[in-house]
Amino acid sequence: MQNINQQNNTPSGKLSTKLQSVQQVVKEELELAIKRFKKYADRNREIPPDFQPGDKLWLASKNIKIKRTTKKLSERWLGPFEVLKKIVRHAYHLKLPQQWKSVHPVFHVSLLEPMKQSTIPNRHQLPPPPVIVEEQEEWEFAQVLDSKLKRGT
Known part of the structure; x- marks a missing residue:
């Protein structure tokens, strides 16, 4: 169906092509924004310590x-x-x-x-x-x- 609309020079075909290109640009910008937010959020995050049974x-x-x-x-x-x-x-x-x-x-x-x-030697735990x-x-x-x-x- 996309090929039919793109091959047409009708107003609906042009609108469909324009909406698809806008959607692609918005998707790319959203992915960039997510990567940017993740980069800044991860700066303050630490890897949690790994404790073992018995620690x-x-x-x-x-x-x-x-x-x-x-x-x-x-x-x-x-x-x-x-x-x-x-x-x-x-x-x-x-x-x-x-x-x-x-x-x-x-x-x-x-x-x-x-x-x-x-x-400290001879120190006991309260x-x-x-x-x-x-x-x-x-x-x-x-x-x-x-x-x-x-x-x-």
Whole structure:
């Protein structure tokens, strides 16, 4: 049908030819724009790190409720936690403590940071802070030594 319209010198044949050429130009410009956007967007993108099962990772605390008097003083990183498996390129399944049963164990790679081994001898890892589980604060502790409230905080 295109050949019939192009062979005709009728107004409809000329219009069809013109529309096809305009469509081709628009398609080429759109492809160039997509390539240009991709080039500028990829400048700020990083390849996600590839963690293996058994690796120890720190977990960002920004989406996990931690009971603290001030957000400024709360821990920014929780853990370290062990990677159980890689779900997809950007998500990992972590081994969380039993007290965190209401926290979903799959996290995006942007919330994870690899644990670096300490070069300081005899340094021990502190336990994770309390987490709100089913609207209650959960701790693992041996005994409470002392507590104090000052000025209502």
